[in-house]
Structures are given as structure tokens and as C-alpha cells.
Amino acid sequence: MRKISAQEWRELFAWLDTGLELPEDSRAQWLETLSLPASQIDALRDLMARARDGNLPDQMPRFTVNPDDPDHPLALDVAAPGGTVGAYRLLARLGRGGMSSVWIAERVDGLLKRRVAIKLPHLAASMPELAERMARERDILASLEHPGIARLYDAGIAADGRPFLALELVDGVAVDDYCRLHESGAESCVGLVLQTARAVEYAHSRNVLHRDIKPPNILVDSAGRVRLLDFGIGKLIGEGPANTPNDTQFGARAFTPDYSPPEQTQGGIVTAASDIYSLGVVLYQLLCSALPFPAGERRRSPIRAPSSIAPARKIAGDLDTIVLKMLKETAAERYPTMSAVADDIERFLRGEPILAKPDSLGYRARKFAERNRRMVVAVAGTIAVAIIVSLAIVIRQSRQHDVNTARAIAQAADAIAERLIPPTARTRDPIAYREYLHARSLMLRPTEPNLREIVSLAQSATTRDPQFAHAHALLAGANVQFLDNGFSNPDALVKGDTSARRALALHPRLPGAYATLGTIAAHRGDWNGATAQFELAFANNDGTGRIRARYAQTVLLSTGRIREALRLSQEEFRLTPGHARGAMQVATTASLLAGHEAEASRYVVIALSLGWPSDARDVQKVYSILERRAGRGVPTIDSGPGITFETLMSEMQQHTISGELDRAYEASERWLALSRRTGLSGIPDNAGFWLAEMRAFRADARFAALAARMGFPNYWAASQPADSCTLRPVLRCSGE
Structure with missing residues (x-):
């Protein structure tokens, strides 16, 4: 091998350093990507071969004590421990x-x-x-x-x-090693990339590009926190092309080719989009345990979607879209900013529609339904399904409108979600929030397996975000529900008390936490303490809970105040019909205790029609009492066993979204028959569906007539402020 001059060392040293870090079977491919003279490529190939055989030191110039000698530019690493x-x-x-x-x-x-x-x-x-x-x-x-x-x-x-x-000094391991050692799932890997994206977003906001994002420069500590390292080839945004003379000679181009975008390897202008590409390669690698380009085929074949390689089903769809957009060949096709990348990743983790994918009826409706099935049902009863269907219909119509109308509908969906979930029920950790919403949805049916899953989800959410007050409150309520439903849970009261007080320490205006403490006091026989806690719950109630029904069931019925319990449950039913099921459960029990079997029968039918599980412990007790006293069971619902407002609304939703309007109308007639049977024809939460339906399908007189029969417009005008933000944006978007 010919002697390497000092000048050539200046030009090749950074490239040699990068090449030696690559796996040996990738070096030939890497050399093909370099925009260097053939003589220098040959020299690099020879140097790497020498390094493999252990002969490289003999070819390097020696360092002398004269640092001004330009013929001896290299210094040996003479540092040693203790120096x-x-x-x-x-x-x-x-x-x-x-x-x-x-x-x-x-x-x-x-x-x-x-x-x-x-x-x-x-x-x-x-x-x-x-x-x-x-x-x-x-x-x-x-x-x-x-x-x-x-x-x-x-x-x-x-x-x-x-x-x-x-x-x-970061005590951590490279992000790819971390995911492999912890056998991280797709969501965990995506969460780590989200942390990295936020760090790079910050650097970009300070006009700094990283230009060498790769797993060894992303360390994860034992707590799962990311640290971004090595801005050694970082560059200020707007400084121009990457291949300035000094950059070429000493490392600003010493990037890692497998993670670098085309414009960087070709010596073009490096921008924020270049870092986006590199992070996209990292995300692809974490999901698939492979790089997007097979060895020897760099940018010679299309990138395979991550879901075609990785086994996790959650990768398919939105995550494919995010990754492939980050890896677009040209910078203009990628996300415009790292902030946009991070925001879309957060949307994915929350189950929301991502911006990188074109909106369509099925896509937007499915995403909104997925998000709000967890998010809204536990908060506002059947209004969640009503809004989901309304939006699906209006979105179908939006195909005939312009892009601005479609965007306005999306904003309306988010406005409704924001209205139904209070700001305090938030966390900066999207995975913790997703766990919390899932647990909330399971609370609708508090079976023993569901309660155990709720506890697990809530514990995970509070571990991820110890400041998440609503998750602590949910954990407290779930522990107490074990006792309320007759299930075994050692130390449930102690655990519930601890979690509720933690929630109130973080946010002192959580009515559910006070109600849980009241329930715990009642279990301990402290009726004065229970009443005091429920009074605090009433004082802080935001209208979304079932506080009156819980108080009536926990305190009033237990202390023999039957008439008061019945009055309070009826008032709860009148004020918050969307939460009628709990009130009707109390009314059923109160009527039985008062000897009013006929009233109890009517209330239990209402409770069942609103989704009170027919196999619930309380229902079985009521059936037994009625059979003993009246000699017969509870009257059945005309529309058939197991049919509730919830199941019928689900049918209407599915048929409407699929365009089967005749079947949707048939389900709506059954819904009205059930309303007449139970005396609940005026529940405004459900009638909201028909108002939006009428507006969206103005040409279909059948749906308009149904909305009129609900009497919903009069209720809405009387009960909602002029600036109400629940359905108003949807109606405006549909042309009304």
C-alpha cells in the first residue's frame, strides 16, 4: 500500500473513523455511497482492510512533541487512568x-x-x-x-x-439495545422515539441540527428516559451545504450512511428534514430489528412497510404511514418539522387520527369511535355514541365540501372530546393517558376480571406519571368497587384510601375521590365521616359523576333513609339522564325496601334498558326479592332479551356509517319502542343523535320526523348556553 500523506490523512481520517464503526459486511456498500475521488476510495478500502488485519498502526504517521509540524497531524491517545x-x-x-x-x-x-x-x-x-x-x-x-x-x-x-x-455522564444503554433487552413492544419503542423527537425538536428551535442521529447517540436510562448525545457534527440551521472544505476534512460529513438521508450522502443542503429521516430509520429499526434498506440495495428498491416485517399488529396502518413519511426520498415529502413528527406520534399513541394520512369516512369515523369509546362513554353515557354517529354522517357529506370544511369537522370532533373530558384528567404521557381511558371504559362493567384489569392499568398509568391525579382517583375507586360488588380484595379499603388521598393532594377538587373516601367511611361504619366526604364531593361535582346516586346507595339506604334515597335518585335521573342507570338502581332498591313492587319492577326495567348488566349481583338480588313478593319475575322488554339503548345505538351507528339507512331506520324504530316501553322517550343525550342526523340527511324525511318526535330541539334551546360548543360546531359544519 502506498504511503498516505498528511494532507490525505486530513481528508480521510473522519471517513475512516466512520467506516470502522460499521459492520464489516456493510463497508463495501458504504464506500459506494461516498462522493470522493476514486483514489481516496481505494485508499479507504486499503486502510479498512489493514485495520481488519491489525496492520493499520504501521501505516499511521507518528505523533511528535512538536504540534506545529504539519506532516504529523495525528496524536496518539496517550491518556491513561489516573491522568x-x-x-x-x-x-x-x-x-x-x-x-x-x-x-x-x-x-x-x-x-x-x-x-x-x-x-x-x-x-x-x-x-x-x-x-x-x-x-x-x-x-x-x-x-x-x-x-x-x-x-x-x-x-x-x-x-x-x-x-x-x-x-x-449518562448511565444508560443505546436505544436499540434497551428495546432488545427489555423486549419492548411497539408502543414502548414509539414512546422512546417520541422522547427523542421532542429533544431534537428543541434543538431545531435553537437553530441546531444534529446530523448524526443513530441508536448509539440515543441512550436510555433505567427509568426509561432518553438522552441525546454527540452534537460533534451538529450544524447551525442556514449555514449552507454540508460539504464545505472544513466540513469535508474534519467530520461534519462524518455521518453514518445507514442513517443519513440522500441529500446528506450526496453533499447537498442538510435541513431539519434530514434529522427527521435519520430518526425515521431509527424508528424503523426498533420496530423491525432491521434497517429499511437491505445490504447492497440502498435506495435501489422501495422501503418495505414496517408491518410487513414486524409481527406486532399495532404497527400496521398509522404507524406504517408515520415511518414511511419520515423516510421519503426527498425532504419536501417528509414532515415539515420535527414538531409535526412528534405530534403525529402522540396522536398515534392516543388512538387519534394522524395528519399524515388522508381523511376518509371510514378512517375518521373509526378513529373517532375508537378514541371516544374509551374517552366519552364513561363520562357522558350514550351521548358518546350519538356524537360518533353524527360525525360519521357529516364526514360523509364533507366529501362534497372543500378541504376547509373537512378540517372544521375534525376540529369539531376534538372540541367535543375536550368538552367531555375535563382538563385535569390529562397527562403529558400519552401511554399513561391511553391506559387511563381504557380503565375508565372497563368501569362501565365492574366484573371481577375487569376490576383487576382496571387496577393494573391505573397502577401502570400512575407509575408512568406519578402526578396523574385522575389515575390515582380511578385506582382508589376500583379498589373500593371490589367490596361494593362482593369480590375479594385484601386491604382494599387501605389501598383505596391511600390512592384517593394521593389524588386529592395532587388536585383537591376531584369529586370522585371524595366520594370514594365517603364510601370507605361507610364500609367502616363511620356514617358522619361518610356524609362529610360526600358533601365535599357535592361541592366539587362538575356534573359528570353519579355522586347523588352513590350517596343514596352508600349512606341513605344503609341508614334506613329510604324516602330520601328515592327522592335523591329521582332527582339524579331528572338532572343527569345520561347517568340514569345508577339512579334507577337506587330507585329499584328503595322501592323494594318501601314495599312498592310495581315501582321496583318499572325501575329495574329502566335500569336494564340503560345497560345495567343482567348478570350483576344487584340485579340477581332484585329478581329474587320480586319473585318472592310478587310470585313472578321482572317484566321483560318487548324488543327482546339483552336489548338495551346501548346495543340499539350501536346498531344504528354501524348501519348509518355503512350507508344501510333502511336498517338504521329499523333500529331507530326499535329504539323508540323501547323508549315508550320504559318511559324514557325524552332522554336528551340520545336525542342529540337525531338532531345531527336530521341536519346531515336533510333530504330524508324519516329521520327528520324521528328527531321531531324526540322533542330534542326544544330541550337543547332551553338547556344549553348560546355559545355551547358540544354540537354547535358539527351543525355549522353540516351547513346549518
Whole structure:
């Protein structure tokens, strides 16, 4: 092999460092991507072959004590454990590359006990290009203060003239190793990439590009927190093309080709879209355990969707879309900003529609239904299904409108969701929020298996976000529900009390937490304490809970105040008909205790029609009492066993979305028959569906007549403020 001159070392050293980090079977492919003269490509190929055989040191120039000699630009890594660099003592070497080494170090003077990572170059300090690069990294890191970016603590010049950086020592592993060791699922991997995206988003907001995003530069600590490392080839946004002379010679182009976008490998202008591409490669690798391009086929074949490789079903669809958009060949086709990437990932984790996918009736309706089945049903009863169907219909009509109308409908959907879920029931952790919403939906049917899953989900949510007050309150309520339903749960009262008080410490206006404490006091026989806690619940009630019904059942019935319990349950039914099931359960029991079997029969039919599980413990008790007293069972519902408002509304939803309007109308007639049978024809929550239906299908007189029979417009005008944001945006979008 011919002798390598000092000038060639200056030009090739960064490339050699990068090439030696690659797997041996990828190096030939990597060499093909470099925009270098053929002579330099040959030299790099020879150098890497020598390195493989252990002969590379014989080819390198020797370092001398004269740092001004331009023929000897390389410095050996003469640092050793126990040596000092500035005010720091070197303890152990973390790693070594072709240009620098990283050491664990501590301050010699002992003023600060924390350990740091010292980044120390091998090259002589007299080389202006190296000094400039180190100064650049120092300045970039000094401008970045973000929990997801390793911090710069100090910088200086060592005794031998070499510049050094003292960085935050991150106790973690590379993100790909972390996911493999923890056998992380798709959502966990996506959550780590979301953290990384937010860190890069911050850097971009400070006009800094990373330009070398890859798994070794993304460390994850034991708590699952991400730290982004190595801005050594970082660049200020707007500085121009990547291949300026100094960049080419000393490492601003020393990126990792497998993770670099086309414009970077081809020496074009690097932008925020370049970092988006690199992070897309990382996300693809975490999901598939493979790079998007097979060896030897870089950008010569289409990228396969992650779901075609990875086994997890949740990858298909939206996540495919996100990844493939990040990996578009041209920068203009990718997401416009890293913020847009992070926002879409958060939407995916919350089960919301992502912006990267064109809207369609099935897509938007399905996503809204998935989100609100968990989100809204537990909050506003059947109004959730009504709004879902209304939006599906209006979205069908929006195909004939322009893009602005479609966007307005999407905003209306979000406005409704925001209205139905209070701001305090939020968390910055999308996975914790998703677990909370799932647990809330299971509370609609508190069977023993469901309660155990609720506890598991709520515990996971509070572990991910210890400040998530509503998740603590839900955990408290679930523990107490074990006792309310006659299930075994050791220490349920203690666990419930602890969680409820934790929730109130975080947010002192949670009515459900006070109601749980009241229920716990009642289980302990402390009726005065129970009443005091329920009074606090009433004072803080936001209208979305079943506080009156719980108080009537827990305190009033248990202390023999039957008439008061019946009056309160009837009042609850009148004020919040969407929560009528709990009120009717109390009314049923109160009527039985008062000896009014006929009234009890009517109330139990209403409760069952509203979704009170027919196999619930309370229902079985009521059946037994009625059979003993009246000699017969509870009257059945004309429309058939197991038919409730919830099941009929579900039928209407499915038929309407699929365009089967005749079947939807038939289900609606059965719904009205059930309303007449139970005396609940005026429930406004359900009638909201028909108002939106009438507006969306103005040409269909059948649906308009049904809405009129519901009497909904009069209720809405009388009960809603002029600026109500629930259905008004939907109606406006549908042309009314």
C-alpha cells in the first residue's frame, strides 16, 4: 500500500473513523455511497482492510512533541487512568473512536462529587480545523438545555494543548439495545422515539441540527428516559451545504450512511428534514430489528412497510404511514418539522387520527369511535355514541365540501372530546393517558376480571406519571368497587384510601375521590365521616359523576333513609339522564325496601334498558326479592332479551356509517319502542343523535320526523348556553 500523506490523512481520517464503526459486511456498500475521488476510495478500502488485519498502526504517521509540524497531524491517545485533563482526573475509558476518546472522570479538587464524561480528541491542538470543530460542539451544547439532551458542564484546554469537553455522564444503554433487552413492544419503542423527537425538536428551535442521529447517540436510562448525545457534527440551521472544505476534512460529513438521508450522502443542503429521516430509520429499526434498506440495495428498491416485517399488529396502518413519511426520498415529502413528527406520534399513541394520512369516512369515523369509546362513554353515557354517529354522517357529506370544511369537522370532533373530558384528567404521557381511558371504559362493567384489569392499568398509568391525579382517583375507586360488588380484595379499603388521598393532594377538587373516601367511611361504619366526604364531593361535582346516586346507595339506604334515597335518585335521573342507570338502581332498591313492587319492577326495567348488566349481583338480588313478593319475575322488554339503548345505538351507528339507512331506520324504530316501553322517550343525550342526523340527511324525511318526535330541539334551546360548543360546531359544519 502506498504511503498516505498528511494532507490525505486530513481528508480521510473522519471517513475512516466512520467506516470502522460499521459492520464489516456493510463497508463495501458504504464506500459506494461516498462522493470522493476514486483514489481516496481505494485508499479507504486499503486502510479498512489493514485495520481488519491489525496492520493499520504501521501505516499511521507518528505523533511528535512538536504540534506545529504539519506532516504529523495525528496524536496518539496517550491518556491513561489516573491522568488529569484540566481540573478532571480520568478514571476509565468509556469508548474510543478514530478522532477522540470518551472517559469517565471526576474533578481533582473534589468540589463537585458528580462524575462526568470527558471527550478528548487524539489530534494535535494546533490543527485549526479540530479546534474549530470542538469549539462548535461546545457552543452548540452550551445553547441547549433540555432534559432529553446530555448537558455540557465544562470545556477547556488540556496541558498538552488538546481541547476537551466535560459532558453529562449518562448511565444508560443505546436505544436499540434497551428495546432488545427489555423486549419492548411497539408502543414502548414509539414512546422512546417520541422522547427523542421532542429533544431534537428543541434543538431545531435553537437553530441546531444534529446530523448524526443513530441508536448509539440515543441512550436510555433505567427509568426509561432518553438522552441525546454527540452534537460533534451538529450544524447551525442556514449555514449552507454540508460539504464545505472544513466540513469535508474534519467530520461534519462524518455521518453514518445507514442513517443519513440522500441529500446528506450526496453533499447537498442538510435541513431539519434530514434529522427527521435519520430518526425515521431509527424508528424503523426498533420496530423491525432491521434497517429499511437491505445490504447492497440502498435506495435501489422501495422501503418495505414496517408491518410487513414486524409481527406486532399495532404497527400496521398509522404507524406504517408515520415511518414511511419520515423516510421519503426527498425532504419536501417528509414532515415539515420535527414538531409535526412528534405530534403525529402522540396522536398515534392516543388512538387519534394522524395528519399524515388522508381523511376518509371510514378512517375518521373509526378513529373517532375508537378514541371516544374509551374517552366519552364513561363520562357522558350514550351521548358518546350519538356524537360518533353524527360525525360519521357529516364526514360523509364533507366529501362534497372543500378541504376547509373537512378540517372544521375534525376540529369539531376534538372540541367535543375536550368538552367531555375535563382538563385535569390529562397527562403529558400519552401511554399513561391511553391506559387511563381504557380503565375508565372497563368501569362501565365492574366484573371481577375487569376490576383487576382496571387496577393494573391505573397502577401502570400512575407509575408512568406519578402526578396523574385522575389515575390515582380511578385506582382508589376500583379498589373500593371490589367490596361494593362482593369480590375479594385484601386491604382494599387501605389501598383505596391511600390512592384517593394521593389524588386529592395532587388536585383537591376531584369529586370522585371524595366520594370514594365517603364510601370507605361507610364500609367502616363511620356514617358522619361518610356524609362529610360526600358533601365535599357535592361541592366539587362538575356534573359528570353519579355522586347523588352513590350517596343514596352508600349512606341513605344503609341508614334506613329510604324516602330520601328515592327522592335523591329521582332527582339524579331528572338532572343527569345520561347517568340514569345508577339512579334507577337506587330507585329499584328503595322501592323494594318501601314495599312498592310495581315501582321496583318499572325501575329495574329502566335500569336494564340503560345497560345495567343482567348478570350483576344487584340485579340477581332484585329478581329474587320480586319473585318472592310478587310470585313472578321482572317484566321483560318487548324488543327482546339483552336489548338495551346501548346495543340499539350501536346498531344504528354501524348501519348509518355503512350507508344501510333502511336498517338504521329499523333500529331507530326499535329504539323508540323501547323508549315508550320504559318511559324514557325524552332522554336528551340520545336525542342529540337525531338532531345531527336530521341536519346531515336533510333530504330524508324519516329521520327528520324521528328527531321531531324526540322533542330534542326544544330541550337543547332551553338547556344549553348560546355559545355551547358540544354540537354547535358539527351543525355549522353540516351547513346549518
